[in-house]
Amino acid sequence: MKIFVAGPTFTPHAREYLLNNIRRLRERGFDATGAPDLLGTTPQALFDEKEAALRKADALFVILDGAQVDDGVACQLGLFFGLMLQDPTKRGIVGLLSDERGLRKSAHGFGLNLFVRGVLESRGCIYAHIEDALRQLEEWRDSSVPK
Amino acid sequence: MKIYCAGPLFTLCEREYMSRCGEAVRAARGMEPFVPHENTSIELPANIADRLLELQLLTPETLAQHPLVDLVRHLVQTRAVTRKTLGLSAGSTAQQVFDKNFASMVISDAMLAVINGPEVDDGTACEIGIFAALMETDPTKKGIVAIHDDWRTLDTPGEGKGLNAFVHGCLLKSGVIVCRLEDAIAVLQSWRDGKGTRV
Numbered sequence: 001m002k003i004f005v006a007g008p009t010f011t012p013h014a015r016e017y018l019l020n021n022i023r024r025l026r027e028r029g030f031d032a033t034g035a036p037d038l039l040g041t042t043p044q045a046l047f048d049e050k051e052a053a054l055r056k057a058d059a060l061f062v063i064l065d066g067a068q069v070d071d072g073v074a075c076q077l078g079l080f081f082g083l084m085l086q087d088p089t090k091r092g093i094v095g096l097l098s099d100e101r102g103l104r105k106s107a108h109g110f111g112l113n114l115f116v117r118g119v120l121e122s123r124g125c126i127y128a129h130i131e132d133a134l135r136q137l138e139e140w141r142d143s144s145v146p147k
Numbered sequence: 148m149k150i151y152c153a154g155p156l157f158t159l160c161e162r163e164y165m166s167r168c169g170e171a172v173r174a175a176r177g178m179e180p181f182v183p184h185e186n187t188s189i190e191l192p193a194n195i196a197d198r199l200l201e202l203q204l205l206t207p208e209t210l211a212q213h214p215l216v217d218l219v220r221h222l223v224q225t226r227a228v229t230r231k232t233l234g235l236s237a238g239s240t241a242q243q244v245f246d247k248n249f250a251s252m253v254i255s256d257a258m259l260a261v262i263n264g265p266e267v268d269d270g271t272a273c274e275i276g277i278f279a280a281l282m283e284t285d286p287t288k289k290g291i292v293a294i295h296d297d298w299r300t301l302d303t304p305g306e307g308k309g310l311n312a313f314v315h316g317c318l319l320k321s322g323v324i325v326c327r328l329e330d331a332i333a334v335l336q337s338w339r340d341g342k343g344t345r346v
Contacts, residue, residue, distance in 0.1 A: 047316025071267035072313035078273035079317070082280020109241055115270035118245020119277075 001091070001141040004053050005034030006077065007063030008070040018063065021096070021130070025061065028134055030141070032061070054080050059091040059137060064126065065099040069116055081119050091140040093124030094133045103128055148178050148289075148339045151252050153275065154261030155268035156184040168259055168294075171332050177339055180259075181251040183244075191219060192234045204228055252278055257289040257338055258322070259331055263297035265307070267314050275314060279321040289338035291322030292331045 003025055007018045015036040025032035033053055041049075054060070060080040062073060069077070077093065084090045097103070102110035109117045110126060120126055127133040150172045155161045162184050172180035192198075196215060199205040204222055222228050223235070252258070258278045260271055267275075275291060282288045299307025318324055325331050 041312070043310075043312045043316035044319055045316075046312045047320060050313060051317075068266070069269040069273075070311070071269060071272040072311040074269035074272035075267075075276040075311070075314045075317055078276025078278075079280050080276075081273075082277045082283075085280070086284055109239070112241075113268070113270040113273075114241045114244040115248060116273050117239075117241035118243075118249075119273060121239065121242050122245060 001030055001058045001137070002056055003030045003032045003059050003061050003137065004050075004057035004076075004080070005032055005061045005063075006073045006080075007034070008066060008073060009036035021061065021063070024130060024134065025137070028138065030137065033057075034061075050076065051079065055083060058089065059140060060093045060124075061133065061137070062093060062095050064095045064097040064102070064110070064112065064116075067101070068113060074113075074116055077116065077119060081123055084123055091137075093120060094136050095120050095124060095126040096130060096133050097126055097128055148257065148335070149251075149255040150178055150180045150335060151248075151255035151258045151274075151278070152180050152182045152261075153258055153271045153278075154294075155264060155271060165261065168261065168328060168331075171328055172259065172335065175332055175336055175339075178335060181255060183248050183251075186247060186251070191216065195219065195233060198233065199228075202228065202232075248274070249277070252281065256287060257335055258291040259335065260291055260293045260318075260322075262293045262295050262300075262310070262314070262318075262324075265297075265299050267300075267311060272311070272314050275317055275321075279317050282321055289335075291318060292334045293318050293322060293324045294326070294328060294331050295324050296326045 005018060005022050005025065008014045009018055018034060018036060022032045022034055054076060060077065062077055080093060097110050102112065105111040106128065125136055127136065152165055152168050152172065154165050156165050165182055165184060169180040169182035169185065172178050196210060200207065204227055205218060209218065223230055252274065260275055262271065278291055300310040302309060323334055325334060
């Protein structure tokens with residue numbers, strides 16, 4: 001199952017975190033992609049590259065940390081949701097949120113933007129732990145009926 | 148032509164600006180705006196004002212000074228009263244917000260998106276992505292016109308880190324970016340009149 005990993009990639013640590021998540025997914029047998037943004041790439045080229053990867057992906061793994069969901073990540077989330085409407089074989093969206101500010105509000109939607117949370121509740125799930133997120137993806141992979 | 152107005156709506160200033168965008172759209176011939184905060188997701192039962200007065204959660208004076216829907220939203224958010232007590236629908240607020248806004252996006256012909264801020268508001272960015280995808284399967288959709296006049300994300304030296312490249316690329320593919328509300332209205336008018344080509 002192809003998984004696109006979306007998350008903020010603006011600092012060395014954020015890129016390392018993203019790449020570690022890609023590695024974890026690959027270790028569990030997933031075909032995971034999600035290259036960090038490249039400096040010097042034009043917005044059009046960057047969009048085209050990521051849009052193509054989102055189109056090929058069966059599921060989206062999205063890192064929701066930050067004072068708000070990173071705007072590029074939120075846009076990718078919206079685009080993937082729209083692509084899911086076109087392609088019923090796409091399985092869903094798994095959000096990973098480890099941000100303490102959001103975890104303090106875990107009983108109240110993790111403090112997420114209501115529209116963003118609505119998208120996730122509609123076509124996916126939000127998890128605070130990577131293992132739970134991986135289990136959800138494995139469940140989708142092992143089930144024959146697309147979510 | 149139906150126009151979905153997307154943008155941050157968390158402060159009075161932001162809501163006022165989004166309402167101004169809606170008014171400018173409404174003032175243009177043949178255009179009808181959808182402004183999310185003016186279309187609350189809370190469906191109010193007919194007798195709710197009486198119920199709130201009875202529960203002494205509101206006074207007649209407060210009721211006269213503020214829109215009922217804002218007062219109800221505040222009471223629910225501050226947990227002064229539960230949705231159940233007020234007879235409101237049980238679905239999560241997020242799901243209701245999403246359902247109502249998405250339904251409007253589906254029937255809208257174009258999007259006007261305010262992308263100001265140190266980064267694009269995440270809800271707005273998500274809506275831009277969804278509308279871009281909807282454009283692929285609905286050829287009647289004209290495009291997204293984005294208003295961008297925040298120096299922190301304009302391509303100028305100094306304070307600010309620029310516009311997110313993915314959002315920027317998405318907008319360049321699905322629409323146009325302008326600086327002023329007047330220019331955004333002009334773009335929408337050209338789409339309405341069939342003068343501007345679909346992006």
